[in-house]
Amino acid sequence: MALVETSGLGGITTAHSGYWSGVARRLVRDPVTMICLTILVLLILSAIFAPWLGLADPHKGSMIARLKPIGTEGHLLGTDEQGRDMLARLIYGGRLTLFIGLMPVVLAFFIGSVLGIIAGYAGGLTNTIIMRTVDVFFAFPSVLLAIAISGALGAGIVNSLVSLTIVFIPPITRVAEAVTSGVRALDYIDAARASGAKALTVIRVHVIGNVLSPIFVYATSLTSVCMILAAGLSFLGIGVRPPEPEWGLMLNTLRSAIYVDPWLSALPGLMIFVTSLCLNLLSDGVRSAMNVRD
Amino acid sequence: MSATETVTLPGSLADKGGPAQALLIVKDLRKYFPVRGGIFGRRQAMVQAVDGVSFSVEKGETLGIVGESGCGKSTTARLLIGLTEKDAGEIIFDGQGLGGELSPRELRRGVQMVFQDSYASLNPRLTIEDSIAFGARVQGLDDPVGRAHRLMARVGLDPTRFAQRYPHELSGGQRQRINIARALAMSPRLVILDEAVSALDKSVEAQVLNLLVDLRGEFGLTYIFISHDLNVVRYISDRILVMYLGEVVEVGPVDAIWSAQAHPYTRSLFSAMPSMDPDNRTKTPPLSGDPPNPIDPPEGCRFHTRCRFADSVCKTRAPKLLEMPQTPGHLAACHLHDPASGHPKAGTEVMG
Amino acid sequence: MTEKLVDIRNLTVRFKGARTVYAINDLSLSLKQGETLALLGESGSGKSVTLKTLLRLLPPRRSEIEGEIRVNGTDVQALSGKALQSYRGGEVSMVFQDPGLALDPVYTVGAQIAEAVMRHKGLRKEEAISTAFDMLQRVHIPSPERRLRNYPHELSGGMRQRVMIALALACRPRLLLADEPTTALDATVQIQILLLLRDLQREFGMGVIFVTHDIGVAVEVSERIAVMYAGRIVEEGTTHEIINDPRHPYTRGLLAANLHDIARGERLNAIPGAPPALEEPPSGCSFAPRCPMAGPVCRAGVPDFVNLGPRRRVACLRVDPVPAE
Numbered sequence: 022m023a024l025v026e027t028s029g030l031g032g033i034t035t036a037h038s039g040y041w042s043g044v045a046r047r048l049v050r051d052p053v054t055m056i057c058l059t060i061l062v063l064l065i066l067s068a069i070f071a072p073w074l075g076l077a078d079p080h081k082g083s084m085i086a087r088l089k090p091i092g093t094e095g096h097l098l099g100t101d102e103q104g105r106d107m108l109a110r111l112i113y114g115g116r117l118t119l120f121i122g123l124m125p126v127v128l129a130f131f132i133g134s135v136l137g138i139i140a141g142y143a144g145g146l147t148n149t150i151i152m153r154t155v156d157v158f159f160a161f162p163s164v165l166l167a168i169a170i171s172g173a174l175g176a177g178i179v180n181s182l183v184s185l186t187i188v189f190i191p192p193i194t195r196v197a198e199a200v201t202s203g204v205r206a207l208d209y210i211d212a213a214r215a216s217g218a219k220a221l222t223v224i225r226v227h228v229i230g231n232v233l234s235p236i237f238v239y240a241t242s243l244t245s246v247c248m249i250l251a252a253g254l255s256f257l258g259i260g261v262r263p264p265e266p267e268w269g270l271m272l273n274t275l276r277s278a279i280y281v282d283p284w285l286s287a288l289p290g291l292m293i294f295v296t297s298l299c300l301n302l303l304s305d306g307v308r309s310a311m312n313v314r315d
Numbered sequence: 316m317s318a319t320e321t322v323t324l325p326g327s328l329a330d331k332g333g334p335a336q337a338l339l340i341v342k343d344l345r346k347y348f349p350v351r352g353g354i355f356g357r358r359q360a361m362v363q364a365v366d367g368v369s370f371s372v373e374k375g376e377t378l379g380i381v382g383e384s385g386c387g388k389s390t391t392a393r394l395l396i397g398l399t400e401k402d403a404g405e406i407i408f409d410g411q412g413l414g415g416e417l418s419p420r421e422l423r424r425g426v427q428m429v430f431q432d433s434y435a436s437l438n439p440r441l442t443i444e445d446s447i448a449f450g451a452r453v454q455g456l457d458d459p460v461g462r463a464h465r466l467m468a469r470v471g472l473d474p475t476r477f478a479q480r481y482p483h484e485l486s487g488g489q490r491q492r493i494n495i496a497r498a499l500a501m502s503p504r505l506v507i508l509d510e511a512v513s514a515l516d517k518s519v520e521a522q523v524l525n526l527l528v529d530l531r532g533e534f535g536l537t538y539i540f541i542s543h544d545l546n547v548v549r550y551i552s553d554r555i556l557v558m559y560l561g562e563v564v565e566v567g568p569v570d571a572i573w574s575a576q577a578h579p580y581t582r583s584l585f586s587a588m589p590s591m592d593p594d595n596r597t598k599t600p601p602l603s604g605d606p607p608n609p610i611d612p613p614e615g616c617r618f619h620t621r622c623r624f625a626d627s628v629c630k631t632r633a634p635k636l637l638e639m640p641q642t643p644g645h646l647a648a649c650h651l652h653d654p655a656s657g658h659p660k661a662g663t664e665v666m667g
Numbered sequence: 668m669t670e671k672l673v674d675i676r677n678l679t680v681r682f683k684g685a686r687t688v689y690a691i692n693d694l695s696l697s698l699k700q701g702e703t704l705a706l707l708g709e710s711g712s713g714k715s716v717t718l719k720t721l722l723r724l725l726p727p728r729r730s731e732i733e734g735e736i737r738v739n740g741t742d743v744q745a746l747s748g749k750a751l752q753s754y755r756g757g758e759v760s761m762v763f764q765d766p767g768l769a770l771d772p773v774y775t776v777g778a779q780i781a782e783a784v785m786r787h788k789g790l791r792k793e794e795a796i797s798t799a800f801d802m803l804q805r806v807h808i809p810s811p812e813r814r815l816r817n818y819p820h821e822l823s824g825g826m827r828q829r830v831m832i833a834l835a836l837a838c839r840p841r842l843l844l845a846d847e848p849t850t851a852l853d854a855t856v857q858i859q860i861l862l863l864l865r866d867l868q869r870e871f872g873m874g875v876i877f878v879t880h881d882i883g884v885a886v887e888v889s890e891r892i893a894v895m896y897a898g899r900i901v902e903e904g905t906t907h908e909i910i911n912d913p914r915h916p917y918t919r920g921l922l923a924a925n926l927h928d929i930a931r932g933e934r935l936n937a938i939p940g941a942p943p944a945l946e947e948p949p950s951g952c953s954f955a956p957r958c959p960m961a962g963p964v965c966r967a968g969v970p971d972f973v974n975l976g977p978r979r980r981v982a983c984l985r986v987d988p989v990p991a992e
Contacts, residue, residue, distance in 0.1 A: 216450030521937035589883025
């Protein structure tokens with residue numbers, strides 16, 4: 022039962038405020054989400070401004086200063102198996118890792134939303150064609166699919182982007198389709214159609230605003246998976262090629278040093294772990310902030 | 316309510332056929348929905364939602380449509396406004412046939428609809444003003460916002476206070492007023508009200524009914540009023556049309572039907588109304604069981620499975636909609652009223 | 668055994684959350700053994716909350732309940748564990764508006780009724796199934812032996828509501844709570860269910876509290892009517908008294924809004940405005956803002972009941988002690 026039916030008698034309703042300002046207000050009040058957001062913002066800023074932070078050259082190695090432990094003079098986080106500064110590599114590595122970890126979801130969000138909204142709104146044959154095609158990709162586990170596509174395309178940044186985008190289009194399309202068909206069945210869509218509006222106008226004015234936020238929330242929950250997949254591809258040698266700093270690749274090359282200095286070789290893994298955890302918690306926070314209806 | 320000298324909404328379609336031309340004529344309207352099932356989504360059966368429905372609505376009159384769930388009244392409404400594609404039949408609006416002289420787009424200028432669920436029929440992300448103005452913008456009518464504000468004021472909601480609000484900030488009654496304003500913003504000549512007051516509380520329902528009566532007089536509107544509440548239908552309608560399992564079983568002036576229901580189903584529907592008299596409560600239910608499923612409806616007269624007067628002829632032959640000899644304009648589809656039907660009790664006053 | 672089957676005294680229910688809702692405000696109500704009372708009111712009047720409080724169905728964390736509720740002498744608020752379980756379903760049972768949601772879709776209707784009987788009456792399986800069969804017969808379900816093996820989704824709406832009633836009555840409760848049980852049904856089915864409930868009440872001799880927003884339905888099933896508005900009872904009396912001699916302006920407005928004998932096209936004497944939002948406790952008569960007779964005195968304090976006769980009361984300061992014409 023709806024506990025409150027807002028009265029119209031004296032117009033006693035809460036002062037009108039926009040939906041997004043309400044979302045922002047609830048987000049700010051959530052400490053966990055705010056901590057995660059701060060960490061992510063720091064990571065992204067440091068990755069962007071890496072060249073101006075006065076770091077060592079991430080590509081410059083030294084045969085004598087290999088695998089220095091954490092806390093070494095001049096190398097705060099030690100050096101890797103070729104004597105390159107770990108701190109610099111981790112921060113520079115954030116550039117590529119975050120880029121190929123986030124970009125595919127952004128691309129898949131746009132492509133998947135378009136496909137899903139079309140399928141959900143049009144229904145019938147259009148829906149069948151789009152959704153059955155999507156289902157074919159869905160039949161494979163996402164890790165296998167990413168490895169298979171990357172393997173076929175070959176290593177490289179662009180190929181990683183393409184394969185990961187393809188991996189994330191089907192789940193986003195599915196969610197977009199489900200949400201859109203739900204909205205499509207509501208009377209306000211019928212009312213809009215009955216006013217003689219073209220399908221594109223109805224979608225633009227009445228559908229997009231009501232489906233985009235659930236799709237967006239779902240997409241944010243995929244970013245951590247994408248981060249891990251991207252790092253995984255590099256780790257397997259079918260993603261970013263050496264000597265580019267990238268966390269997954271660094272994890273791979275430091276693998277053999279695990280017996281020499283386990284802490285050092287765990288650092289890239291720790292970065293991946295912290296970033297994906299923050300992305301996950303942030304996405305949960307955004308979801309609950311957007312769900313509240315008052 | 317004469318249709319000739321009333322003020323119409325600004326920008327509404329011009330009267331084409333003159334006052335004698337019925338505003339809407341529906342002939343043999345039919346819509347079957349396939350029921351799909353199985354792995355390949357093959358067609359398993361057909362829901363005969365609307366099967367051969369014909370009626371007309373005069374200019375300025377209100378036609379009430381009553382019937383139980385599955386009788387096809389809402390499907391009829393959706394067919395009339397073009398939300399569902401018809402399988403067969405003709406829809407003639409002011410003398411112009413849909414699909415011929417009249418395009419679906421023009422029809423939508425002429426016909427608008429108000430839905431039952433006041434919340435679901437408003438986009439939660441649009442302000443009230445934008446919701447009302449949307450149709451007028453789409454149709455390129457002048458000054459959509461001004462139009463929205465004038466109509467808001469007309470349905471009793473101060474535009475300075477409500478224009479920028481969102482649907483969830485309003486009560487059910489206020490939202491339904493907004494839905495009415497939204498329909499009127501398109502300057503329609505026919506408004507279909509599909510259970511438009513059914514979800515409202517009784518005290519609010521009366522306010523909205525008063526508003527609908529006022530608007531009808533003020534703008535010379537024609538209504539098709541769909542409801543399950545016979546009291547409400549009687550209050551607002553000039554004529555009543557009774558549907559059962561996709562067919563029209565009886566149609567006629569309100570007073571004629573109220574005083575003497577010709578079809579046994581209509582009679583049962585009236586007897587099923589609560590009595591409102593504690594000293595004289597209903598003793599026996601007029602019908603037993605639920606209305607049958609519109610998938611594979613019974614042969615012959617569709618009501619024969621529940622009818623007290625059913626005879627062998629009712630199981631095989633579908634009755635025609637015939638005019639009652641005593642009351643012109645009052646039609647019923649029952650073998651009891653057709654002396655040539657072969658029903659043993661045809662022509663006698665069995666229903667009492 | 669006491670004479671009063673239900674005795675509610677000064678019940679107040681508040682819901683806590685983002686904002687507080689004063690759902691029930693100082694409600695007192697009694698029901699004798701074997702009596703049928705209709706709680707009549709619109710959405711938000713607190714009629715369903717009253718029923719849920721009686722069955723202890725309100726979420727305990729979010730609701731604050733004050734006052735005393737006794738059913739057959741038992742303090743309902745004090746029940747817990749086993750005692751609460753046997754109270755629910757044994758002593759008191761409920762029929763809901765939507766039987767499609769209240770029945771379990773994965774069990775046959777026979778299994779559901781039999782399970783309830785076994786749990787509450789301790790019968791063996793065969794006995795329980797024969798009780799289920801007997802109950803389906805009593806609610807006039809055709810070919811009951813076949814229906815026992817049906818799942819809820821295989822039945823029509825009216826049939827499901829009959830099963831719901833059979834399930835509710837299988838353990839012979841002393842009190843039946845019915846929450847708008849016919850609102851979702853078609854008119855010709857609604858009247859069948861109403862008459863069935865009336866007959867079963869007489870047969871089983873149980874007390875019934877029937878929540879509805881429809882006066883016509885209340886007249887068909889109940890001996891007494893209590894009209895609720897904004898979490899309070901505003902008028903109570905026999906059905907005859909309420910229908911033929913309503914005293915509270917709200918009751919009068921509701922009766923007029925039923926359109927039972929309004930001439931066609933005549934302007935309706937509608938109650939203006941909408942019910943209050945219940946966000947603060949009432950400081951005066953809650954109906955005053957919509958009432959044509961209201962004066963400053965009505966807004967000054969919550970009106971006490973005026974007793975017009977035995978078990979006939981109305982909470983209105985403007986009520987005239989003599990019957991209107």
